[in-house]
Amino acid sequence: MRIASVEDDPDQAELIRKILDEAGFECESYATGAALLRALREQAFDLLLVDWQLPDTSGVELVSWVRQTSGPMPPILFLTSRTAEEDIVAGLNVGGDDYMLKPIRAGELLARVRSLQRRAYPEATLETDVIRRGSYCLDPRTRAITLDGEPVAVSPREYELALFLFRNMGRLLPRDVVEQAVWGRTIGTGSRTIDTHMSRLRVKLALRPENGVRLTSVYSHGYRFEETGTGDDGHA
Template sequence: MRIASVEDDPDQARLIRKILVEAGFECESYATGAALLRALREQAFDLLVVDWQLPDTSGIELVSWVRQTSGAMPPILFLTSRTAEEDIVAGLDVGADDYMLKPIRAGELLARARSLLRRAYPEATQDADVIRRGSYCVDPRARTITLGGEVVTVSPREYELALFLFRNMGRLLSRDVVEQAVWGRAIGAGSRTVDTHMSRLRIKLALRPENGVRLTSVYSHGYRFEETGAEDEPRA
């Protein structure tokens, strides 16, 4: 799983990355909040490890921005030297999921990271089997989707939406459920965000019966994503 670490001290950044990489995680290090925000526009991470003090912003402001933009995911672990209760509460109140006091201890960092990942991605951490449906292959570990053996390029949010659909095939999914599962919050009755993402995904992944699946809009409720058989394919 992919972890982003935001730490401006080079020695601390190397230590964090060393601990996580040796434990089998992928880890990208960033020295500023701005560098992380640029990366989040292009990449998806399963966990953020954020230092409280950064040269261009505070960890509090960075966590707040991530939560307002990305919702409840990914989980965030605060690293801090502050021990005052009000500081810790402030960090948790803006959206951090856990905190760890410095100096960094390898065992504690791994334990807290693994705990957050288990809670946030129960299917991915307990059962990361590749999903194969029709002409599609969804790999939760590699975070890739292939159609007919070819990798399809999707945005991080589109990937999360596609993974949610493939894990819930055959179910009637309300917009509220989709919003909470993929965006981590209610978006609003007048928003077209979910519909727009569904439409883009339908086009990018060619979600059609000839590829073994069907994505259907259910009036006044939401969506149903299901497998199709040979009898559903268009006749010549």
């Protein structure tokens, strides 16, 4: 899981990075809001940690911009010394998913990060309820997929990928998140494995708006799988 931390205090930034790195996360630190925004144009992160007050902007303004640009993902955790209710409400209202009061405590930070990770990227194998979206039906108990009531033959890996997509509809899914959920590891930027499987799944399942769904690639980030409305012709 790749995490971006925006914290202008060098000691605090190092503490956050140390806690996350030792827990097995990959953390990149940025001292200003502008530095984070530059990074977001070229990289995908699974979670953002945002300090409330930054040298060049406020955390609230930064989160508002991220939400307007990237939508509801990635999840955002505010780190703040402010305890006033109106401040906390303001942070959540602009798109923050959670907040944590300073001083930073390692156990609490990791618990909140893992909680946001579970909420944002539910694992494909945790639920057994039948999924019905558009013209599709996926049954995790029998590992079967039907399109308009007709069974579709897919490989075990393609099934896991399909299940993950259907369980995360509407979310921006970074490539490494998909890889970890479906393959159990990060495959690497030079591999075409995930693209090949996505292409095969798109063809086998006829993932098109006329069937009620749309699968799109998001340049330099990953994929977005969405449910479309009745009569959607696929044009924005």
